[in-house]
Amino acid sequence: MRNAQMRVFRGDATGGDFKEYTVPVEDGMVVLDAIHYIQREIDPDLAVRWNCKAAKCGSCSAEVNGRPSLMCKSRMESFAEGEIIFVEPLRTFPLMRDLVTDVSWNYEQNKRIKPFTPKEDAKWVMYQEDVERVQEFRKCIECFLCQDVCHVLRDHDRKDAFIGPRFMVRVASLEMHPLDQGDRMKFLHDEGGVGFCNITKCCSEVCPEDIHITDNAIIPLKERIVDDYYDPIAKFFKTIFSKN
Amino acid sequence: MSNYEIREHDVLVIGAGGAGLRAAIEASAQGLKVGLVCKSLLGKAHTVMAEGGIAAAMATVDARDGWQTHFRDTMIGGKYLNNWRMAQLHAQEAPECVNELERWGAVFDRTHDGKILQRAFGGHTYKRLCHVGDRTGLELIRTLQDKGVHSGIDVYMECTISRLLKDGDKIAGAFGYFREDGRYILFKAKAIILATGGVGRAFSVTSNSWEYTADGHALAYEAGADLIDMEFVQFHPTGMVWPPGVRGILVTEAVRGEGGKLRNSDGERFMFKYLPEATKADYAADETEAERWLEDTLAGKLRTDYRRPPELSTRDNVARAIYTEVKAGRGSPHGGVFLDISYQPADRVRKKLPSMYHQFKDLADVDITKGPMEVGPTMHYIMGGIKVDADTAESKVPGLFAAGECSGGMHGANRLGGNSLSDLIVFGRRAGRGAADYAARQSGLPKISDAEVKAAIDELEAPFKRASGPNPYKLQLKMHEIAGSSFGIFREEADMQKGLADLEKLKEEIKQVGCSGGKNYNPGWHLCRDLSNMLIAVEAIGRSAQSRKESRGAHSRLDFPETDDNLGHENTAVSHAGGGQMKLVKTPLSEMPAELKDLLKKKETAHA
Numbered sequence: 001m002r003n004a005q006m007r008v009f010r011g012d013a014t015g016g017d018f019k020e021y022t023v024p025v026e027d028g029m030v031v032l033d034a035i036h037y038i039q040r041e042i043d044p045d046l047a048v049r050w051n052c053k054a055a056k057c058g059s060c061s062a063e064v065n066g067r068p069s070l071m072c073k074s075r076m077e078s079f080a081e082g083e084i085i086f087v088e089p090l091r092t093f094p095l096m097r098d099l100v101t102d103v104s105w106n107y108e109q110n111k112r113i114k115p116f117t118p119k120e121d122a123k124w125v126m127y128q129e130d131v132e133r134v135q136e137f138r139k140c141i142e143c144f145l146c147q148d149v150c151h152v153l154r155d156h157d158r159k160d161a162f163i164g165p166r167f168m169v170r171v172a173s174l175e176m177h178p179l180d181q182g183d184r185m186k187f188l189h190d191e192g193g194v195g196f197c198n199i200t201k202c203c204s205e206v207c208p209e210d211i212h213i214t215d216n217a218i219i220p221l222k223e224r225i226v227d228d229y230y231d232p233i234a235k236f237f238k239t240i241f242s243k244n
Numbered sequence: 245m246s247n248y249e250i251r252e253h254d255v256l257v258i259g260a261g262g263a264g265l266r267a268a269i270e271a272s273a274q275g276l277k278v279g280l281v282c283k284s285l286l287g288k289a290h291t292v293m294a295e296g297g298i299a300a301a302m303a304t305v306d307a308r309d310g311w312q313t314h315f316r317d318t319m320i321g322g323k324y325l326n327n328w329r330m331a332q333l334h335a336q337e338a339p340e341c342v343n344e345l346e347r348w349g350a351v352f353d354r355t356h357d358g359k360i361l362q363r364a365f366g367g368h369t370y371k372r373l374c375h376v377g378d379r380t381g382l383e384l385i386r387t388l389q390d391k392g393v394h395s396g397i398d399v400y401m402e403c404t405i406s407r408l409l410k411d412g413d414k415i416a417g418a419f420g421y422f423r424e425d426g427r428y429i430l431f432k433a434k435a436i437i438l439a440t441g442g443v444g445r446a447f448s449v450t451s452n453s454w455e456y457t458a459d460g461h462a463l464a465y466e467a468g469a470d471l472i473d474m475e476f477v478q479f480h481p482t483g484m485v486w487p488p489g490v491r492g493i494l495v496t497e498a499v500r501g502e503g504g505k506l507r508n509s510d511g512e513r514f515m516f517k518y519l520p521e522a523t524k525a526d527y528a529a530d531e532t533e534a535e536r537w538l539e540d541t542l543a544g545k546l547r548t549d550y551r552r553p554p555e556l557s558t559r560d561n562v563a564r565a566i567y568t569e570v571k572a573g574r575g576s577p578h579g580g581v582f583l584d585i586s587y588q589p590a591d592r593v594r595k596k597l598p599s600m601y602h603q604f605k606d607l608a609d610v611d612i613t614k615g616p617m618e619v620g621p622t623m624h625y626i627m628g629g630i631k632v633d634a635d636t637a638e639s640k641v642p643g644l645f646a647a648g649e650c651s652g653g654m655h656g657a658n659r660l661g662g663n664s665l666s667d668l669i670v671f672g673r674r675a676g677r678g679a680a681d682y683a684a685r686q687s688g689l690p691k692i693s694d695a696e697v698k699a700a701i702d703e704l705e706a707p708f709k710r711a712s713g714p715n716p717y718k719l720q721l722k723m724h725e726i727a728g729s730s731f732g733i734f735r736e737e738a739d740m741q742k743g744l745a746d747l748e749k750l751k752e753e754i755k756q757v758g759c760s761g762g763k764n765y766n767p768g769w770h771l772c773r774d775l776s777n778m779l780i781a782v783e784a785i786g787r788s789a790q791s792r793k794e795s796r797g798a799h800s801r802l803d804f805p806e807t808d809d810n811l812g813h814e815n816t817a818v819s820h821a822g823g824g825q826m827k828l829v830k831t832p833l834s835e836m837p838a839e840l841k842d843l844l845k846k847k848e849t850a851h852a
């Protein structure tokens with residue numbers, strides 16, 4: 001059995017540093033297992049958030065060697081022998097302790113989005129081909145890795161102005177639902193800050209659910225906004241004939 | 245005494261998975277002030293891990309289905325120990341609860357004619373599981389979460405309840421702490437709904453998430469409620485067995501529902517050998533018939549005249565079969581058996597089982613479209629739980645309600661796959677309404693004594709005063725050892741006696757458990773409290789299992805391999821006798837009305 005050299009961030013809002021740990025590696029072990037090993041054998045109070053250990057709940061998000069990742073999906077074998085593995089909390093959100101950050105801002109954004117609003121006379125007949133794109137968005141496990149990596153939130157800290165890729169996905173899942181008739185375009189334009197996104201696609205790259213965040217959610221939403229705001233004829237028809 | 249904040253609610257819901265969210269939405273819809281306590285972040289509860297689907301007799305795929313058949317399947321699956329009234333309400337109300345989810349934005353997979361698609365599952369006569377690929381639980385929880393946050397419910401995230409408080413006999417509130425900084429909170433409430441899920445973290449090989457530490461079971465037990473059917477622990481037949489780091493992670497039954505075949509190391513499709521006489525006629529007689537069923541299913545035929553493959557037998561049965569094959573030396577290289585879906589077109593597998601495809605690819609380097617998976621039993625679900633009234637979900641303690649996995653009775657001796665998600669929404673809704681009705685009848689908030697609050701704080705603080713006491717993680721490993729070796733998939737008197745004796749020793753050690761560090765997000769400290777909850781659950785499982793001298797459903801005894809009809813009329817119930825003593829009584833099942841009895845007698849040929 002080989003050992004892995006790890007550096008895990010320990011600290012809180014007042015400061016902290018990486019602490020060195022040596023962890024024996026078993027077949028198929030993931031970074032979260034290594035963190036659990038440290039808790040059990042070395043530092044029982046090491047703070048980490050996790051639930052499923054099966055890449056389904058989106059709780060164990062952290063930055064592993066600089067890459068926003070799910071710890072339960074990051075295999076120890078993917079690191080070279082002797083490579084030091086750095087594990088640190090998401091940088092975009094305020095630190096609570098060790099690997100745990102305060103992601104409550106995300107929950108606030110979700111509340112601002114107009115909920116599903118079905119047509120009153122809906123017959124609830126939907127075809128598979130019509131729901132498929134919505135189903136892609138609904139795979140989101142709210143790991144907030146895309147939020148973490150997005151430079152608008154991460155480097156420019158514009159949480160006041162941009163709801164971030166996760167909630168672009170959420171809006172898209174509602175807007176493209178075949179039976180929804182709520183209109184979220186004004187919100188997206190005025191408050192959601194869709195204009196802040198300059199389509200760098202970093203968010204899509206880190207999404208553990210392989211959601212094509214930019215291509216399938218953000219770009220189509222941007223196009224709708226353009227239609228609504230900058231194409232008066234399209235907007236005119238839209239108001240007359242309503243959505244769909 | 246440490247400071248604590250105080251919050252007041254008409255109805256407090258503890259647990260924010262499917263059942264808790266559904267209950268909170270319902271109570272709030274009755275116009276009451278509702279609080280929802282989540283042990284994790286909102287939307288992360290164990291419900292997200294449910295894969296296969298929601299069982300409901302919608303009859304969108306097979307018009308022959310109806311609540312009566314669903315009721316009968318549930319009772320047969322539960323070996324008739326179920327609370328018949330719960331099974332009846334569940335079967336009757338599941339379809340409208342699924343439709344409700346769709347109205348709230350859930351997007352299920354569709355049939356060709358645009359309705360909700362349903363798939364086959366173990367023990368269900370007809371294709372009955374409404375699903376979204378293999379991530380149905382995520383769809384359910386996200387739908388309820390999005391509905392819930394617009395319902396005016398106060399949500400307390402990462403908050404753990406350590407005690408329920410009473411005013412005389414009645415429930416009065418709950419005490420707990422926030423994980424973030426360990427600050428304390430006192431909830432005053434007229435009614436409380438427990439929806440805390442299961443107990444899986446007491447076992448080492450489990451599909452259950454971090455939160456499943458028997459909190460609701462223990463809180464209710466300590467508050468005076470009965471726990472019934474605790475001997476019935478479901479081992480899901482197919483968990484991952486390799487690599488070690490992922491051992492226990494669930495491989496959805498949908499793999500078999502979509503045609504997955506189980507084979508041993510001789511290549512034999514062994515499940516044909518393990519079909520119980522009573523249900524043998526419901527399954528294909530040989531591989532040829534099973535193949536025909538599969539061809540019809542793959543062709544998207546709504547109904548078929550062939551009987552379903554033996555892999556779709558009930559979970560208790562498949563789990564025992566796999567265990568037996570491995571013991572007999574016919575296992576796979578890593579101590580499981582082979583589950584194969586790779587004979588189907590790769591595209592179909594990826595479409596129907598996307599999470600499974602990724603799970604094996606990412607965690608085990610196995611491409612399930614190219615070769616078989618290795619699978620073996622994993623602790624998955626507890627049928628036993630808080631005894632409740634079927635209609636209102638109220639426990640013996642006035643004002644205390646329970647729904648979902650922490651409640652008992654609905655599933656009897658064995659739960660059918662798919663009946664859990666439906667259980668959550670049917671009884672979540674009923675509990676929400678039951679608690680709201682109860683709260684509306686109360687004149688004001690009950691009183692809470694300072695002494696009780698002080699005792700709750702002292703209990704939480706104690707581990708810090710014993711910094712050199714045993715490490716909680718090590719004690720959890722000991723508990724795993726006891727639960728696995730004495731109360732696992734096969735049980736025997738001598739093992740159980742030893743297990744119970746070892747538990748007594750562990751109890752003493754847990755009293756001494758210590759932790760280091762501070763109160764800010766300190767998982768070691770949190771585990772200290774969780775341990776005593778799990779201990780209660782394991783003891784309840786052990787004592788109940790020892791008292792049932794027969795094999796029935798998920799409870800299999802090597803020393804009593806047969807089912808004893810005389811024992812089919814009573815549930816086991818444990819309750820707190822004071823002084824840390826657990827009391828066990830047998831309670832007779834209530835008499836089923838004649839029309840339901842007739843339903844059970846009626847025999848349908850199960851071509852699904």
Ligand code: SF4
Nearest residue numbers: 150197199200201203
């Ligand atoms: S594509 Fe847009 S949302 Fe995604 S990371 Fe780049 S700027 Fe952020």
Ligand code: SF4
Nearest residue numbers: 140141143144146207
């Ligand atoms: S869109 Fe992807 S990366 Fe973003 S929160 Fe959802 S699952 Fe995570």
Ligand code: FES
Nearest residue numbers: 052053058060072
């Ligand atoms: S623990 Fe659930 S995603 Fe990692």
